[in-house]
Amino acid sequence: MALTGVLRPGHAQVRVLNLEESVRFYRDVLGLVETGRDAQGRVYFKCWDERDHNSYVIREADRAGIDFFGFRVLDKATLDKFDADLRAYGLATERIPAGEMLETGERVRFTLPSGHVMELFADKTKVGNGIPLVNPAPWCKARDHGIAPIRLDHALLYGPNVAEVQKIFTEVLGFYLVERVLTPDGNANAAIWLSCGQKVHDIAFAEYPEPGKLHHCSFLMESWDQVLRAGDIMSMNQVAVDIGPTRHGVTRGCTIYAWDPSGNRFETFMGGHLPYPDYETMTWTFDNFGQGLDYPQRKLHETFLSVVS
Amino acid sequence: MAHTVSIEDADVRYACAPQESLLSGLHRLGLRGIPVGCRGGGCGVCKVEITEGEFSTRTMSRDHVSDDDLAHRRLLACRVYPSSDLSLKVIGKLQKKVCTPADRPLP
Structure with a gap:
């Protein structure tokens, strides 16, 4: 296996x-x-x-x-x-x-x-997922209730000592570094995307002075169409949207960032490239972080760097 | 009936209905003056000090609003609803803190 x-x-x-x-x-x-x-x-x-x-x-x-x-x-x-x-x-x-x-x-x-x-x-x-294990249908009624993501995909967490965190994930827990954004001086990582399988990330961290902060928990959608539908449902329900719908340069994933009623950010995410553990890490310089975050708009949204819970 | 909200030091006045937060009233009109974050009382960037007027509030994260803040009416604008004309000062801000190590002062 x-x-x-x-x-x-x-x-x-x-x-x-x-x-x-x-x-x-x-x-x-x-x-x-x-x-x-x-x-x-x-x-x-x-x-x-x-x-x-x-x-x-x-x-x-x-x-x-x-x-x-x-x-x-x-x-x-x-x-x-x-x-x-x-x-x-x-x-x-x-x-x-x-x-x-x-x-x-x-x-x-x-x-x-x-x-x-x-x-x-x-x-x-x-x-179970509401679908039988024998002769399963491709989906069940629950898929149409609300935004209805298919799984908890990953989280992005903000805190200090990202270099030490990276060592723990890569040297002890068997993760590998898929992508990273360098600090402005280029000497360290400002943000890291780590995978334990073939997903583009299972967890990510960004360097931040306050410990233990949540940037977002991410939920996987099946298609770009489903991400757009999620945006419609957010507006129908006056959900506070942060960024998107758009595509990240980092991961290539399609996204909407929004907040729950308590100010915890969440993401409806879809896609991304398919890394293997032997692939080289992809690196973004800090001056290209804007494209990494929002590829079409090439914009380093201020809230991405400063709003956490 | 809408109340008039004045942002001191910014020369901004706007009408805000009692069922609308100070933050959403401002931004629905396309005006600026108070930083916008999560709009759910969780992130703290829209912190203001109410200097005059009456209001009601909804729950705010105590990470950003201490007992002392409550006593001095330093609150999150996304969770404050006017019940009279109001004046406020902006004290929260968006700080780009990514890449700022804990041992280095914030810019």
Whole structure:
């Protein structure tokens, strides 16, 4: 089997300022499937085509932002090995018992030098995507409810010490660097895009003085047409849109950035090139960051660099 | 009925309805003066100090609005709704902080 180790982004837990307003947004506007609520008051969602019980969890808090981002790894042995490897590398890890999140197995939690809490897990109940495994239809009714992305694709996180974060992902967790934007002096990376498979990114980071900040969680759309439809639905519901619809130079992905009702940015994303682990990293100089962000407009939108939660 | 909002130091006055936030009232008219970010009370860039007038608010992220800020009416314009004519000062700003290491002062 070629794809081992870390398989994919598995869950994000995001803080919202008003729970029920946010549930209505994520369920009826973004079109996620609500799959449960727990004793802590957290609400669990998945995208319609995801098979695991949950991928996006919200909880009410007095500040916006992200609590943690988790990756699914191949199996229990892989989880234990990553735990040992992270400790050997010098990071403290913590075990969160199975069941602390609904339908989710034991998690290994650690904090990056950027201030972000990361998790690895090997088990989450497969609830299916509403389509049978035998003679499956290509989609089900849930695809037409709201924006209806097909999966949690990646996150972009802002914080300090991006060079150290890159080392942890590439030297311990088996990711590779797909693209990067250099700092203005060209001596370091201002932003990095990391993949654990053949997606153009599974997680990305940008250098930022405040730790632990969320730039966006990204949701995958099936087509450019679906991205445009997402933009229509955003306007119909007066969602605050940041950038797009447009195409990124970095990743080549098509995009809309917008904000949830608490000011957490999210993305409806589609496309991107198809990297392999042996490919050379692609580099953008800082003076071309505008094209990297918004290729048609060649514009380094001010909010991209300065608005986070 | 709309109320008149004045941005001190910017010589901007605009009409804002009670059900419209100070930020969206300004930008719906194509005017500038208060930085626009997430419009959901989460990012903090539209911070203003209300110097005169009455208003209601919706929840704002406490990362950007402390108890002291609340006491001094330093609030996020995207979550403030006028109930009388208002005056305000802009104190939030968009700072390009990407690439600024934590140990270097912000430009």
